[in-house]
Amino acid sequence: MNPRNRKQRPVTVFDGHTHHVALCRGFRDGLPMFGWGEGPSTLLTESQLSSVGLRRNGQDPVALLVFRHHKPYRREETTELFSVERAAPKRGTLAQRRAKVQEALRVRRICVECRQDVGYYVPTSTRVCWQCESGTWEVAA
Ligand SMILES: [Zn+2]
Known part of the structure; x- marks a missing residue:
């Protein structure tokens, strides 16, 4: 396929730090759409952000990534692109997050x-153990 047939047009994308001029394939919901490797390198999908230890940090998407699944019958799909500049580090390391889960379960x-x-x-309705529920602590004591 001739890339010229895509009717790409220049668009200015602001990633929170720098204005980038890139060729986009059009717009959807007011957001420029880019193919793989066509948009500014400072824009990442949510899973790409996650893979480098970042989270989207509440920001709105700044562009869309258009991709096609490997299987030919799958249609073209889009996923949102976010600014690395506006992203934030994930809260805590994996070990810290595991510890939080363990603490939540312990509680x-x-x-x-x-x-x-x-x-x-303990049952979430009463938060009371079976011994207290049935009064067997008193019997045992
Ligand atoms: Zn109890």
């Missing part, structure tokens, strides 16, 4: 009555 094992980690998830 779910703590009875609100006896304040003990009972080793199983």
Whole structure:
């Protein structure tokens, strides 16, 4: 396919730091659409941001990436592109995020009555362990 047939046109894209002039394939929802490698290199998809330890940081997409799946019957699809300049580091390392999950799970094992980690998830409706629920602590004591 002759690239000239795509009717590309120049567009100025602001990535939060620099104005880039690039050839886009058109517009959708007011956003310029680029093919692989055609847009400014400072624009990344959400998964590309994630792979380099960044998150989109609440920003709106600045452009769209047009791509075609490897299988020929799949239609052309678009995904949003975000500015690296406006992205932020992910909160915490993987180990820190795992620790947060572990803590969240530990809290779910703590009875609100006896304040003990009972080793199983207390019912979310009562947050009370079975011993407190049935009063067997008193029997045992
Ligand atoms: Zn209890």
